[in-house]
Amino acid sequence: MAARSKAHTALAALREDLAGEVFAPPDPGYDEARGGFDARIDRRPAVIARCAHAADVVRAVRFARELDLHIAVQGGGHGPAGPRVDGALVVDLRRMRGVTVDPAAEAVRVAGGATMSDLDRATQPYALATTGGRFSTTGVGAYALGGGTGWLDRAFGLAVDQLLGVELVTADAERVHANADENPELFWALHGGDGAFGVVTALTLELRELPAFSVALLLCPPESGPALVRAFREVVRTGPDEAGGAVLYLTGPPAESGLRCAALLTYAGGEAGLRKLAEPLLALPHETDIVGALPYADVQCLLDPPPGVRHDGSAECLADLPDELVDLFHARAQRMPASPGSRHALFPLGGAIASGPREFPVAYRDASWIAHPFACWADPADDERETAWVREACAEVRPWSTGDVCLDFVGDEGPERLRAALGAGNLLRLEKVKRRWDPDDVFRFGHTVKPV
Incomplete structure (x- = not known):
């Protein structure tokens, strides 16, 4: 009582x-x-x-x-x-969505509840940007603290590479700052260690110049998918770091007529450079194409998943994308659930990701691709079928996996997957930081390490 x-x-x-x-x-x-x-x-x-x-x-x-x-x-x-x-x-934190741009310092302060849409629409008038996610509805805080791969990562590096400072409330209800000079060990842990150490109320991120951004989006019937995937692979492999994007099978908008294969080639530059890059893709038979300059903030909305339904997704980091794997990727897509919003995607890595700083707890810098099956459905009776498809899609590509994990694409998949995301050599150091800032394990939900 x-x-x-x-x-x-x-x-x-x-x-x-x-x-x-x-x-x-x-x-x-x-x-x-x-x-x-x-x-x-x-x-x-x-x-x-x-x-x-x-x-x-x-x-x-x-x-x-x-x-x-x-x-x-x-x-x-x-x-x-x-x-x-x-x-x-x-x-x-969803009321805390403020974004403050300092164009002179080429930096932005982002409140803990802001989304990618909030961030990108604030920086766009200044022709500045930072690496963001692939959906406008992604939260900036958890995304950046988990590593942060997106349309600009090959050009700019991971989102966590742009991190200049963090403001957070600790388990003792104290407001602290973490940056290169103040609480540097905590600052290191926040570079990929996710939100295990407190409530992040704001982040400061470095901005880069982005005067132009262009995309080429092609849709083709599923039987043409392997050719489109191979062509996209070669465009990215031989192209500059400013080229990125995704190749994917998807259902629902923009594939209104059922399963389609799509290539979304992004380019941190103008339309002329994009068109030259996209020539091998445009030479293939396809049903629809959209090619041209597009505001970066608008690109974030192209693949937004539907809200309010049931979702499941996971990912595998791949060392390479050989033809055998392309064929497996195609075959798995034929068994993809037909619910609108489902997709089976391949995202290219490399570029500035691979050349970025190695000291942070982000393990997947040397991967070449990320395979990302993602299912959406409405009926609870379909839970087992849809989640099985996601797990089987990951299992099929595992022979080509680097063994690393990108936290931004996975939920709670167990301690071994968390270790693979952070890097085994970093885990003890992260556990010591956890002991310093949250010894009672108050923040224990999501991707969190335990205090040593």
Whole structure:
């Protein structure tokens, strides 16, 4: 009874103190607030604190520690899989979406709840950009702290390579900064170690000049897929680092008439350079093509997954893309579920990713490609079939895998996959950082290491 009274009093005080909203069952709005990107995840946190600013985050963390609650963080984006956070406090950052551009310093400060759309539309008027994800709905914070691969990674490097500073609230409800000079060991851990060390309320990222951005999007029937994949492979292999993109089989928009193979060639430059690069692709028989300059922020929306349905995805980092693997990729796509939004993608790596800094806990720099099966569906009765397709698609390409993992593409797939993402040699160092900043393992949801 005393514990219940203490919790009631603390919750009342939190409601009073927060500039944002507080939701607990059975409050109106609780069910909406607890919902996530993946409709499979039915999470019932004890309390959701939708914070308006960093001071709210401090108050929410203090509340959780007073009641001995674990803490999960809801950033601005969708994430590959929502955490099961029953009985925990969720610090919801989705009101904290501010983006401040400093064009003179070529840097941008991004609040913890901002999405790629928020970031890219803020930097675009200055002809500046930083490496972002491949969906406009991706949250900047978790994406960057997990490594960060996207349309500009071959030209600029991974998102984490652009990290200049981090502001976070620790498990002791203290606001701290981490950069090259202040808390440098924590700053190192945040370069790929994800959000295991506190609630990130803002990041500062380096910007690069991007005066023009161009794309070539081609669609062809599935039987023409192997030829298109091979041609795309050679265009990227022989092209400059400014060339990137994806080749994929997909259903639903923009493939309205069923399964199609698509090549999306991106180019950090003008239309003339893109057209020259795309010549081998355009020479192949295809049904539709769109070629030309396009604002970078608009490209982020092209492949956005549908919200409010059930999702599953995973990934394998590949050492190479030989013809045998191209044929397997094609065959697996023929068995892809027909639900709109599903896709089986290959993303090229290399370029500035491979030449980037080696000291950070990001293990996949030497991979050449990422294979990414991603399924969307509405009916719970299809859960087993859809998730099996994703797992089988990964298993088929594993003979060509480097063994590394890109955290941005996977949910909680166990400690061995986490070790593969961070690099075995980095794990003990990360565990020591965790012990320093979160010895009680308060932040234990998602991709988190344990305190040593």
